[in-house]
Amino acid sequence: MTEQSQAPTRSPDSPSLFAAPPIAEQERMVEAILFACSEPLSLAQISARLPQGCDAAEALAHLRSRYAGRGVNLLRIGDSYALRTAPDLGWLMQAERVETRKLSRAAIETLAIIAYHQPVTRAEIEEIRGVAVSRGTIDQLLELEWIRLGRRRMTPGRPVTFGVTEGFLDHFGWESARDLPGLKELREAGLLDNRPPPGQASFPADEDEDEDPRGQSELFED
Numbered sequence: 001m002t003e004q005s006q007a008p009t010r011s012p013d014s015p016s017l018f019a020a021p022p023i024a025e026q027e028r029m030v031e032a033i034l035f036a037c038s039e040p041l042s043l044a045q046i047s048a049r050l051p052q053g054c055d056a057a058e059a060l061a062h063l064r065s066r067y068a069g070r071g072v073n074l075l076r077i078g079d080s081y082a083l084r085t086a087p088d089l090g091w092l093m094q095a096e097r098v099e100t101r102k103l104s105r106a107a108i109e110t111l112a113i114i115a116y117h118q119p120v121t122r123a124e125i126e127e128i129r130g131v132a133v134s135r136g137t138i139d140q141l142l143e144l145e146w147i148r149l150g151r152r153r154m155t156p157g158r159p160v161t162f163g164v165t166e167g168f169l170d171h172f173g174w175e176s177a178r179d180l181p182g183l184k185e186l187r188e189a190g191l192l193d194n195r196p197p198p199g200q201a202s203f204p205a206d207e208d209e210d211e212d213p214r215g216q217s218e219l220f221e222d
Contacts (some may be wrong), residue, residue, distance in 0.1 A: 020053030023062060030059045031083075040080035040170060076175050078166040087173050106137050111146060115168070115180055119150040119161035138162075146171070 021029070033049050034041065047056040060081060064074040067083075075084050085093060089201060103111070110133055113125050127132050141147040146168040150161035174180065 021051060023055075024057060026050065026054045026056075026059040027066070028064045029054070030056060030063055034074070034081060034083045037082075040077045040082035040166060042080045046081070068072075075173065077170045078176060080166060080168075082170065084170075084173060090173075104137070104138070107140055108136070110137050111141055111164075114141075114147050114162045115164045115177060118163035118177065120163075121159040121161050122154060123189075124157060 018147075020026070029050055030046060033046055043056055043060070047054070050056055050059075051121070060074070064076075067074045071089055072083050073086050075082055099165050109129055110125055113128050114120055116129070117124065122133055122138070138147075142149075144167075145165055146160050148165045150163045152158040152160050169176065
């Protein structure tokens with residue numbers, strides 16, 4: 001009885017039969033991909049577009065170093081990457097930038113609380129601000145895609161939590177929430193001039209047309 005010879009099969013996880021492009025060429029590919037995309041891309045999304053055998057992480061590291069100090073920077077935004085104008089040159093684009101909406105004071109305060117205290121529930125936001133948060137405020141920030149819904153708290157009522165999005169970080173050129181300005185920067189910008197007295201955590205309870213005087217219950221329910 002003779003044995004039939006079989007052609008060797010290659011495991012999907014085995015190295016490619018074709019040599020990967022040089023790292024310089026991989027950098028060019030990654031650069032082209034990021035340049036063509038208006039939204040940040042994750043490492044997995046970039047890798048999926050490259051030829052087999054390419055190392056997207058290494059190419060990104062080289063490319064990020066190459067762009068350091070230039071007019072365009074390669075930024076890491078959360079777990080994604082994007083090409084963005086250098087922060088100190090943003091003023092050059094001001095003439096071309098159009099402000100389509102202006103956030104109300106209530107929305108700004110709510111957004112700031114979420115950014116600095118995430119994950120935070122609506123009740124916790126109201127406790128810090130000292131006034132009820134209207135549905136319109138939350139809806140506006142959700143529509144802008146600057147905040148997102150997080151996990152529900154394992155507390156009575158299972159309230160939903162809120163956190164900021166990568167779109168929010170991208171808008172201000174921050175890599176993560178750790179890059180948010182500290183108290184010193186906020187004071188220098190004049191944003192803490194009207195802060196409450198020591199020991200009082202809430203914002204001044206002003207009459208804002210955006211507020212909900214009825215103090216409604218949680219926005220989202222099971």
